[in-house]
Amino acid sequence: MRVIGTGAVFTEEVLAVLPIGYRFMVRVDPLTFRENYPDQRLSQSIRHQSKSYQSVGPGKPVSHLVMQDYLAPSPDEH
Amino acid sequence: MILVLGYDSYEQGTDPVLSWLLHYQVPFLKVSLHDLIASRVDYYIDVKNRDVVINGHSIRDSVTTIWHRRFMGAANKLTLPANAHQEQLNFEIRTEIRDLVDYLELLFQDKVWLTSFHKSTVNKLEVLDVASRCGLRVPHTRILNNHSDLTAFYHQLEGQLITKPIADVRGSYALPDATAVVLTTSINEAHLATLPPRFFPSLFQEKVEVEIEIRVFYLDGRFFSTALLLDGTERQVDKKLDSTSARAHYVPYQLPVATEQQLTQLMRTMGLNTGSIDLLKTPADEYVFLEVNPAGQYLAESAFCHYALEKEIAEWLINQQPA
Numbered sequence: 001m002r003v004i005g006t007g008a009v010f011t012e013e014v015l016a017v018l019p020i021g022y023r024f025m026v027r028v029d030p031l032t033f034r035e036n037y038p039d040q041r042l043s044q045s046i047r048h049q050s051k052s053y054q055s056v057g058p059g060k061p062v063s064h065l066v067m068q069d070y071l072a073p074s075p076d077e078h
Numbered sequence: 079m080i081l082v083l084g085y086d087s088y089e090q091g092t093d094p095v096l097s098w099l100l101h102y103q104v105p106f107l108k109v110s111l112h113d114l115i116a117s118r119v120d121y122y123i124d125v126k127n128r129d130v131v132i133n134g135h136s137i138r139d140s141v142t143t144i145w146h147r148r149f150m151g152a153a154n155k156l157t158l159p160a161n162a163h164q165e166q167l168n169f170e171i172r173t174e175i176r177d178l179v180d181y182l183e184l185l186f187q188d189k190v191w192l193t194s195f196h197k198s199t200v201n202k203l204e205v206l207d208v209a210s211r212c213g214l215r216v217p218h219t220r221i222l223n224n225h226s227d228l229t230a231f232y233h234q235l236e237g238q239l240i241t242k243p244i245a246d247v248r249g250s251y252a253l254p255d256a257t258a259v260v261l262t263t264s265i266n267e268a269h270l271a272t273l274p275p276r277f278f279p280s281l282f283q284e285k286v287e288v289e290i291e292i293r294v295f296y297l298d299g300r301f302f303s304t305a306l307l308l309d310g311t312e313r314q315v316d317k318k319l320d321s322t323s324a325r326a327h328y329v330p331y332q333l334p335v336a337t338e339q340q341l342t343q344l345m346r347t348m349g350l351n352t353g354s355i356d357l358l359k360t361p362a363d364e365y366v367f368l369e370v371n372p373a374g375q376y377l378a379e380s381a382f383c384h385y386a387l388e389k390e391i392a393e394w395l396i397n398q399q400p401a
Contacts, residue, residue, distance in 0.1 A: 001319055009251055009258045019280040020273065021241050021248075024263040026319070027256035034321075035250060 002029040079105045080395050081141045081186075083149035086110035090377050091388075092147050098392030104399075107137065111152040115175060123178075128185055143190045143398040145391075146198065147373050150179065190398040192391070193372050197349055202244055202281075202369055205348065212343040214367040218284040224276045231282060232265060238285040239265040240315055246371060262316040286358050286366045288313060292331055294355040295376045295387055296345055297394060301338050302387060304379040305331035305359075321378075328382035333357075337365045345370070352391075 005027040008015055015023055080099065084092040099106050109132075113119050121132040129138040153175050158167050183195045206216045218235065221244065222228045232239050242262040251258040263269075264285060295302040309325040320326050333341075341355060344367075354374025358366040380387035 001321075003319065004256055009253060016274070017278055019241075019243065019278045021243060021260045021263060021280065023272070024241075024269065025251075025258045026261050027253070027258050030252070030255075030257045033250065033257040033259075 001026075001034070002032040003027065004029050079107060079137070079140045079142065080399070081137070081144045081189075082106055082108040083144065083146045084108060084110060085148055086112040086152060089148055091373070091375055094377065094388035095145070095391045095395075098389050099395070102392065102396060104392075104396050106395075107132075107141070111149055111175070111179075114178070115156075123181070123185075125181075130182070130185065138185075141186065141189060142400060143192070143395050144186055145192045145395055146195060147193065148198070150195070150198065192352055192395065193350070197372055199246065200348060200350070200370065200372060202246065205344075205370055206367075208347050209340075209344050209367045212347065213340045214337075214344065215364055216367050217286050220282050221279050222282055223279045225270070225273050226275075228265075228273070228282060229270060232270060235284050237266070238287075239282055240285045241265055241280055241282050242316075244279075244281045246369075261318060264315045285315065287360050288358045289361045290331075290359040292333070292357040292359060292365075293379055294333070294341070294357060295374075295379060295385070296341065296350075296353050296355055296370075297387075297390060298351045299342060300390075301333060301341070302376075302379070302383070302385045302390070303331040303333050304328050304383050304385075328379060330383045330385070333365070341367075 003026055006024060007027070008023045009025055009027075010018065010022060082092070082096065096106070096108065114121075119132060120134075121130065123130050129136050131137070153172055156168070156172065156175075158164055158171065161167070179195060203219070203221075206219055210216045220227075220231055222231065240262050243260060248260045265282070291306040293304045293306070295304075305328070306320070307327040307329060308320060308323070309327070312325075314320050337357075345351070345353060348370070350370065350372055353370040353372045354376055355370045356368040358368060360366060376387050379385065
């Protein structure tokens, strides 16, 4: 994460009813915030029944498993 | 059969395990909260006969093992169409869902669970208390609501103080040019000068001197530990800020047997058979327990250390099946 600033994003009125941590929030470059998955494509699995895949997991092979072996063919291949 | 209770969409800790279940050609059924509430699957729950029938098929006896991971997360994001009574309706519908899911847990209580519903989140303060009683060193922690007590605690700890959320629910806030997050924050004199006399109860904790940060993936008595090593001496108080740095290196780590025994006792006392545990190792070779997340993310450590944790979880689930 690339930090581009710190400080509250809420008004003092709101901060008055929030825990102290909200006064010292960290502002991060959205493109470096990993939970946004800014640069990843998750997968295209049809067989998982998942609706909104957007990226793949591990970036390097950790097993002998080859994803193409168990992914369903794409509709174009039918 | 394995019943997987998870997100409707991709979830990085769930789907790689399903890949392995597919690979091993093990029958499993994945059900999301949306499957239950969005009227897209025909099912009924027969209270008299204690059965669940999906698309005409009873799963009461065929399910032997249940893997529950972040299933209820969707309920928190559930919002009904805008109307004059939306807040009240949201509350009532979430309560309906909660009771429905609670009953399903009761119905399947004789199954083998990998994290039951009521253990999907734990109370950070309770865990610190239990960890301490299990012999683990934990940071000195207080919940404070006023400047006077905070200042006294700050001086007692010689300025080595952090604040962080009590609960593990803080998300991120999208701003036009940034993403804002609440992280673990060091408290200093300048911070103290800006705080009001009284404030919302907040967690303050001793800032432990760190040599190595350790993330442990625990699975039914087995430990897969990863050390975060940093080039140089600079270190952020929240490891999230260092985790993707080029200075960060992840290596497998062997905890002392005594520490593993204490952590096992902690997990058993908490009724957890899996979880991601955060520890700090001090320059004095002490291990300090910070927290455990029953449904923490593990894929990064799995990949960096070649632990193949997604495969380990899949094989654990398969091994619970009757021969």
